[in-house]
Amino acid sequence: NAGVTQTPKFQVLKTGQSMTLQCAQDMNHEYMSWYRQDPGMGLRLIHYSVGAGITDQGEVPNGYNVSRSTTEDFPLRLLSAAPSQTSVYFCASSYSKERGYSYEQYFGPGTRLTVT
Amino acid sequence: AQSVTQLDSQVPVFEEAPVELRCNYSSSVSVYLFWYVQYPNQGLQLLLKYLSGSTLVESINGFEAEFNKSQTSFHLRKPSVHISDTAEYFCAVSPRTNAGKSTFGDGTTLTVKP
Numbered sequence: 001n002a003g004v005t006q007t008p009k010f011q012v013l014k015t016g017q018s019m020t021l022q023c024a025q026d027m028n029h030e031y032m033s034w035y036r037q038d039p040g041m042g043l044r045l046i047h048y049s050v051g052a053g054i055t056d057q058g059e060v061p062n063g064y065n066v067s068r069s070t071t072e073d074f075p076l077r078l079l080s081a082a083p084s085q086t087s088v089y090f091c092a093s094s095y096s097k098e099r100g101y102s103y104e105q106y107f108g109p110g111t112r113l114t115v116t
Numbered sequence: 117a118q119s120v121t122q123l124d125s126q127v128p129v130f131e132e133a134p135v136e137l138r139c140n141y142s143s144s145v146s147v148y149l150f151w152y153v154q155y156p157n158q159g160l161q162l163l164l165k166y167l168s169g170s171t172l173v174e175s176i177n178g179f180e181a182e183f184n185k186s187q188t189s190f191h192l193r194k195p196s197v198h199i200s201d202t203a204e205y206f207c208a209v210s211p212r213t214n215a216g217k218s219t220f221g222d223g224t225t226l227t228v229k230p
Binding site for chain 1: 120122125148150152158159160161162165167206208210214215216217218219220221222223
């Protein structure tokens, strides 16, 4: 299993540009989440999904959109990039009935985004 | 609503010394408790978790954490640290009804010196 994969690993955007961060998991996990990590602030939840077709906002959702059309994929869209969105973004998945309710989160390697 | 407070942002310690990383939490619902570790330029990995049962949980590399319900704490300990334990450690809680909605502390940087 590849686990949780994220692309790209690095990205530089200009203010106002849009882009999509990709996230995929092959563990048949029901829950998927997006976090941003900023120095000294831990991880903050942006959006999460409890299954295909179901998403909800986390702590810092403004400026980001998500959708979940399949169990495997959970892309994060930046609508109009701003310097405040410079951060490291992590995707995570969890909770599989088939694998015995894995409550912990499995993280991808992260995407380092810089907005100039 | 839930929150997590890691009481030390940085913990320097000499190799083979004991260490404790402190974590307090608050929540209006029942939660599961986790410690994750992050090595430089990597994602987070699960170190250990408390779901139910014995309040003392252990990891395969010698760390342990004790859930204290009355003090709402989940401190992480290791009796003898190694250079390879140098990393950032995050305490996290998840509602028992929503494993995807974790709340993380700000992290503790553990630096093990020779």
